[in-house]
Amino acid sequence: MDFRVHRVYTGRIGSNAYLVSDGRRAAVIDAGMGNAVSEYAEKNNLTIELCLLTHGHFDHIGACAELQRRGARIGISEKDADKLYTENNLGGEFGIVTEPLHADFTFRDGDEIDFHGCKFRVLETAGHSAGSVCFITELGIFSGDTLFCGGVGRTDFYDGDGAALAASLKRLFAVADDAPVYTGHGLSTTLKREKETNPYL
Secondary structure (H helix, E strand, C coil): CCCEEEEEEECCCCEEEEEEECCCEEEEECCCCCCHHHHHHHHCCCEEEEEECCCCCHHHHCCHHHHHHCCCEEEEECCCHHHHCCHHHCHHHHCCCCCCCCCCEEECCCCEEEECCEEEEEEECCCCCCCCEEEEECCEEEEECCEECCEECCCCCCCCCHHHHHHHHHHHHCCCCCCEEEECECCCEEHHHHHHHCCCC
16 A cells, blocks of 8 residues: 655644555654644545654644544553653643643554554654654654754753663664654654764764
8 A cells, every 4th residue: 555654844843743644544643733733634635543652742742632532543652651641741841731631552662553554663762752762664764853854852851861862863773774764843854864964973
C-alpha cells in the first residue's frame, strides 16, 4: 500500500505534526496544538485512526484530547505517559494549559506499531525528555525534538539529560547511513546531512 507523509504546521510554538496516510486513513505523529491537524484531515477526507507521540510536551500533545474524542487511539512512551495529564508537560512554563487525557496504549524501545501495513519501530532517544522516542519507518525517521535540521533538542527542561541525548543521537545515527528525517520543529532534513553539517554533533 502506498503511504505518504503530510506535514502540518501547528501552534505558536512552531511544532510540526505529520500525517502518514494511504489516502483514506491517517496516523498522526505528534498532534501539535489547536485544530490544524483535524482541519487538514477534514479538508483531505482523511480519517485519523492513530496518534503516536514522540514525547509528552504540551506543544506536541495539545490536540490529542480532541483527536481521541473523534476516535483516534493515542500512544506514547510509558516513560512520558504522565505528561498527558500532569503539569510535567511544560505547558505551565509557557502559560498554556492542555486538556488532560490518558493514553490508549504505551510503548517502549523496540516495539513495533503496525498501521495497515506501515510499520513504526520505536527507538528510545531519551534526553529532551525521559520518554522521548523516534519512529523508524520505511518512509523515514520521525525525530520529534531529538534531532533538528542544524540542531538538537534542549535538555534544560524537566527530566532533560544532556548525556542521555548524546547517547541517543549515537543510537539514532546507527540506524542507517542516510534517511529522511521529519523533525518536530523547523525543516525536514536527512541523517547524512546532519552527520556532515550539524554543529551540535
